[in-house]
Amino acid sequence: MMISQPVARPDGGVKVTGRARYAADYFAPDLLHAVLVTAPVPAGRVTSIMVDDALAEEGVVRVLTHEDMPKFGRFASPRAEPDTQMQQAEGPPAAQSFMPMQGDEIRHEGQPLAIVLGETLEAAEAGARRVALRYEFAEPELPAPPEWTAIDKAAVVPRESGFLFLEPTFTKGEVDRGLADAAAMVEAVYLQPSRHHNAMEPSATLAEWNDGELTLHDATQHVYGVRQVVAARMNVPAEKVRVISRHTGGGFGGKGWIWPHQVLAAAAARIMQRPVRLALSRANAYSCLGYQPRMAQKIVLAADRSGKLTAVQQDVVNLTTVTDDFVEFATEASKGLYATPAMRLSQRVERANVAMPTPLRAPVEGPGTWALESAMDELAHRLGIDPLDLRLINHADTDPATGQPWSSKKLREAYEEGARLFGWRERPRKPQRDGDWLIGYGMATCSMGCFRNPTPAAEVRLHRDGTVLIRTGTQDIGTGTLTIFPQIAADVLGLPMEKIELEMGDTQLPEAGPTYGSSSTMGVGAAVLAAAEDARSQLARLANLLPDEVEMQDGKIRRKGAAGGQTIADVMSHTDIGEITGSGSFDPAQHGKGLAMRTFGAIFMEVGVDPGLGLLRLRRAVGSYSAGRIVNPRTARSQMTGGIIWGWGMAAMEQSRHEPVLGRFLSKNLSGVAIPVNADIPGDIIIHFVDEVDEHASPIGGKGIGELGATGVAAAVANAVFDATGKRIRELPITPEKLL
Amino acid sequence: MTPFVYARADSLGETIAAGAAPDSAFLAGGTELLNWLRLGIAEPTRIIDISRLDGLDQVEALPGGGLTIGALTHLNDVAQHALVMRDYPVLSQAILNAASPQLRNLATIGGNLLQKTRCAYFRAEEQLPCNKRQLGSGCSALHGINDNHAIFGWTEDCVATQPSDPAVALAALDAVIVTAHRSGGRRIPAAEFHLLPDTRPEADNVLQQGELITAIELPAPAPRSAYLKVRERESYEYAIVSAAAVLEMDGQTIRRAALALGSVALRPWRLSAAEEQLAGAEIGDREALSTAIEQSFAEARPLSQNAYKIELAKTAALRAIERAARMPS
Ligand SMILES: Cc1cc2nc3c(=O)[nH]c(=O)nc-3n(C[C@H](O)[C@H](O)[C@H](O)COP(=O)(O)OP(=O)(O)OC[C@H]3O[C@@H](n4cnc5c(N)ncnc54)[C@H](O)[C@@H]3O)c2cc1C
Numbered sequence A: 001m002m003i004s005q006p007v008a009r010p011d012g013g014v015k016v017t018g019r020a021r022y023a024a025d026y027f028a029p030d031l032l033h034a035v036l037v038t039a040p041v042p043a044g045r046v047t048s049i050m051v052d053d054a055l056a057e058e059g060v061v062r063v064l065t066h067e068d069m070p071k072f073g074r075f076a077s078p079r080a081e082p083d084t085q086m087q088q089a090e091g092p093p094a095a096q097s098f099m100p101m102q103g104d105e106i107r108h109e110g111q112p113l114a115i116v117l118g119e120t121l122e123a124a125e126a127g128a129r130r131v132a133l134r135y136e137f138a139e140p141e142l143p144a145p146p147e148w149t150a151i152d153k154a155a156v157v158p159r160e161s162g163f164l165f166l167e168p169t170f171t172k173g174e175v176d177r178g179l180a181d182a183a184a185m186v187e188a189v190y191l192q193p194s195r196h197h198n199a200m201e202p203s204a205t206l207a208e209w210n211d212g213e214l215t216l217h218d219a220t221q222h223v224y225g226v227r228q229v230v231a232a233r234m235n236v237p238a239e240k241v242r243v244i245s246r247h248t249g250g251g252f253g254g255k256g257w258i259w260p261h262q263v264l265a266a267a268a269a270r271i272m273q274r275p276v277r278l279a280l281s282r283a284n285a286y287s288c289l290g291y292q293p294r295m296a297q298k299i300v301l302a303a304d305r306s307g308k309l310t311a312v313q314q315d316v317v318n319l320t321t322v323t324d325d326f327v328e329f330a331t332e333a334s335k336g337l338y339a340t341p342a343m344r345l346s347q348r349v350e351r352a353n354v355a356m357p358t359p360l361r362a363p364v365e366g367p368g369t370w371a372l373e374s375a376m377d378e379l380a381h382r383l384g385i386d387p388l389d390l391r392l393i394n395h396a397d398t399d400p401a402t403g404q405p406w407s408s409k410k411l412r413e414a415y416e417e418g419a420r421l422f423g424w425r426e427r428p429r430k431p432q433r434d435g436d437w438l439i440g441y442g443m444a445t446c447s448m449g450c451f452r453n454p455t456p457a458a459e460v461r462l463h464r465d466g467t468v469l470i471r472t473g474t475q476d477i478g479t480g481t482l483t484i485f486p487q488i489a490a491d492v493l494g495l496p497m498e499k500i501e502l503e504m505g506d507t508q509l510p511e512a513g514p515t516y517g518s519s520s521t522m523g524v525g526a527a528v529l530a531a532a533e534d535a536r537s538q539l540a541r542l543a544n545l546l547p548d549e550v551e552m553q554d555g556k557i558r559r560k561g562a563a564g565g566q567t568i569a570d571v572m573s574h575t576d577i578g579e580i581t582g583s584g585s586f587d588p589a590q591h592g593k594g595l596a597m598r599t600f601g602a603i604f605m606e607v608g609v610d611p612g613l614g615l616l617r618l619r620r621a622v623g624s625y626s627a628g629r630i631v632n633p634r635t636a637r638s639q640m641t642g643g644i645i646w647g648w649g650m651a652a653m654e655q656s657r658h659e660p661v662l663g664r665f666l667s668k669n670l671s672g673v674a675i676p677v678n679a680d681i682p683g684d685i686i687i688h689f690v691d692e693v694d695e696h697a698s699p700i701g702g703k704g705i706g707e708l709g710a711t712g713v714a715a716a717v718a719n720a721v722f723d724a725t726g727k728r729i730r731e732l733p734i735t736p737e738k739l740l
Numbered sequence B: 001m002t003p004f005v006y007a008r009a010d011s012l013g014e015t016i017a018a019g020a021a022p023d024s025a026f027l028a029g030g031t032e033l034l035n036w037l038r039l040g041i042a043e044p045t046r047i048i049d050i051s052r053l054d055g056l057d058q059v060e061a062l063p064g065g066g067l068t069i070g071a072l073t074h075l076n077d078v079a080q081h082a083l084v085m086r087d088y089p090v091l092s093q094a095i096l097n098a099a100s101p102q103l104r105n106l107a108t109i110g111g112n113l114l115q116k117t118r119c120a121y122f123r124a125e126e127q128l129p130c131n132k133r134q135l136g137s138g139c140s141a142l143h144g145i146n147d148n149h150a151i152f153g154w155t156e157d158c159v160a161t162q163p164s165d166p167a168v169a170l171a172a173l174d175a176v177i178v179t180a181h182r183s184g185g186r187r188i189p190a191a192e193f194h195l196l197p198d199t200r201p202e203a204d205n206v207l208q209q210g211e212l213i214t215a216i217e218l219p220a221p222a223p224r225s226a227y228l229k230v231r232e233r234e235s236y237e238y239a240i241v242s243a244a245a246v247l248e249m250d251g252q253t254i255r256r257a258a259l260a261l262g263s264v265a266l267r268p269w270r271l272s273a274a275e276e277q278l279a280g281a282e283i284g285d286r287e288a289l290s291t292a293i294e295q296s297f298a299e300a301r302p303l304s305q306n307a308y309k310i311e312l313a314k315t316a317a318l319r320a321i322e323r324a325a326r327m328p329s
């Protein structure tokens, strides 16, 4: 059995030695380097773009402005239901409907206005500095100050679009009665700042046209999405576009949808009739790509004396750009976490002249659990009930919003094991001190929705010499799929890992959807499983065995339970077939109908707070999860640890600050935006998975884990800070000035 | 990046002659200069590589006591030098709390003192209103985001802080910065090396064009000294506030104290009033120590968002004193 083994990453070597090639590492003969000139103000109109000085720079070939650009086509979101308004609506995988360089309007600071093309990157950069812009300044809409009254006043109901995945409001039961009957109530506002993905690799695209066919080397989480959107914008059939992405240097959602720069690179290459590489600068990555928007959430929790929830009310407002309404559905957490007879939830947006937000690792439940799990802690203290017990009392045996049964849920076990590993029940209840440090303990529930992308496909080619090639058009963003897909095939075909090769990241491979929403193991993994089983069945037939009755081990096929068997080479040598091609796909509609699906878990944290210096440090953590079958405990552990660190960043330091006068992000670099470093992370992080198989979610038995670990963490930290200091922090990040 | 001529100097004389040309810059470790070139903060046309100059990368005991540190000594080599660790722990700690190990292997102690403010407006990828980037363009931080800016010595022209950690230790140690220049060299007290924004907000320090730091001299050993750095993450981050304390003690009584704060002004901020009152105080008497420190905060002036730094700085100073007192003498 290869599945469930802690197999090491086969891609580790090429990654740490720098041999793995990322989009910007590709070269094409006659390549031009592109550098963007971006809007210095958040609103207004460009009146002239003077390019003479730029062209005078040695090596600058051309400066493109909106006047040079083709009229880009519309991209109608395939999510849209036919015969509705939505059909016309733009939406994912396009990151925004607004395309820059189609006119003179400025909608946000950092918006691309011109593209300088040079024979070298240095020339293009020097040229970009010499482009002189004249513009008319218009009074911008800027984000409201970060407090509820102002944000509430600025908030509006989101308009219909491809970004409105769900109804913006949800009601169940009689909320007013639930509030009136309550023995205890918490009403509070939780704030969080905008945050960028800060992937190590800023996005990059190399675009090359040959006889009307476009090839893109791209940093993306979705090669097929790039193909759809770029083809539509460039008004060419999708078949004319090939997208290649062998490795992507971190995504976290930032490369999930398709941004204007990918289209601009293609357009520039077509205009110039030369290959063009547009590698975004770190600063571009802050304004030409998305971010998790600043959010405010007002929550009311009401409970009876026993702690049972009688009503949940949640109003969420997230920032968005003036042209598109991105909605961050934090209310999903409240819909899925706790049993309650009544809930009233609403999502609104606050429009401003800012760049378009986008999903960021642990979207939706990430922000949702920050607010809900903080409020649950407040409620526990008000009722004098242990925070863990309050959660057990309100455990949802069926989906709270729909009443549907769960496909599988072992949250009670996860709580129990997590509590045991952490020593939650035995934790000191009196204030603890370690020198200047006050010690505090906090916990929270973790949960993510189960995003199953329709119909990823894969192919498994079994060669006569007993080697295997897996082909699937998904992409490597570093999460571990390069390890677990071969593992799955190795398991079915009874071969060692070394015999298995994997080709991904190319639209010439079977379509396999995006790498986001923690969906790859469930979806693409299931497709690989089906393809490997198909290959095994074909081999069985060649060996005159019944496909359903065979097993493979040590490179041999045999009847289940029988000894010996025939080698792959022997079976195939009877025929003139050099290889067997198995195909497989995964259609989520065929699995788990009528069932609610989620992943669950609990995070327990111990923090230290030095109130004199305002310092907050993580001392240890235990994460315990119910997430279906774990295909590889080693890569899974590193995903969860990474998620907890990600959550620590959200809790303790990360923020992209909106500058209140200039209408830009204050810092567009990693020197001005703190993210955790190794020294912030203690070795003592324990990860536990409950033994579980969810056969409804996917034939793999697993569910997504990539984002689950990042949920709940911010609340657990704030709850631990409260335990240590008696201070309830409701605004992230928890920086020194809030702790003094 | 604007094209420039690269030249390598072989001798001290050649270096200071070449450096005198306007628009020329010295290159030591390059960890700061390169940022300026990338951001357009500086556009020198001539870069003179001094990193291979002989004899400027040694740490040596001075005949009359004290230590001289060559300006080109790498930060890690200073911090891990046996004499520095034993006799000047405040400097060793300040350095080891700066930047990352990789940077400290490349960055020099001389170059460190010449780093510019980390004010986000100043370090932006394009020129924003900022008097330090362009005199007369205004100060964006004054009415913008200034929670990490100065509480001492600022003017409406600039409210930034000097971020160097070693500079704070050197100010508390009463170190001397030794320079060479075509018109002769100088000895500059460390606490007077950096400039406040009151006269020329665009200038960072007293060096003239082409003036080369050759060494930093430390006076008599200061084994009872310590450095404390406050920042939201544990490593690889500039200070919100830092404090250096150098003590001479008679048993539990402070005989003499020198205190400097970092990241609170455009220069390391000596707390002279506090120092005076600390002489004679008992180290165990927190109240007396706090009252003494309080003396130096009469002149603190918060900006719209950084009043919290005043309390923070007081605590940091107090803790640095207590830490210094615990050091073996
Ligand atoms: C990511 C990052 C994090 C950092 N964090 C910290 C921190 O936490 N604390 C801290 O204190 N510092 C920090 N630094 C700053 C770092 O310590 C300095 O960049 C470094 O010390 C500069 O030394 P250098 O030799 O590289 O200088 P260079 O970059 O070579 O030179 C800097 C300037 O000094 C001039 N110069 C250099 N040597 C001499 C000399 N002998 N005489 C006259 N002029 C000279 C150069 O002309 C140039 O103008 C950080 C830097 C980076 C990049």
Ligand code: SF4
Residues within 6 Å of the ligand: B117, B119, B120, B121, B122, B129, B130, B131, B132, B133, B138, B139, B140, B141, B142, B157, B158, B159, B160
């Ligand atoms: S504080 Fe100084 S460096 Fe910062 S914006 Fe103002 S003038 Fe510029």
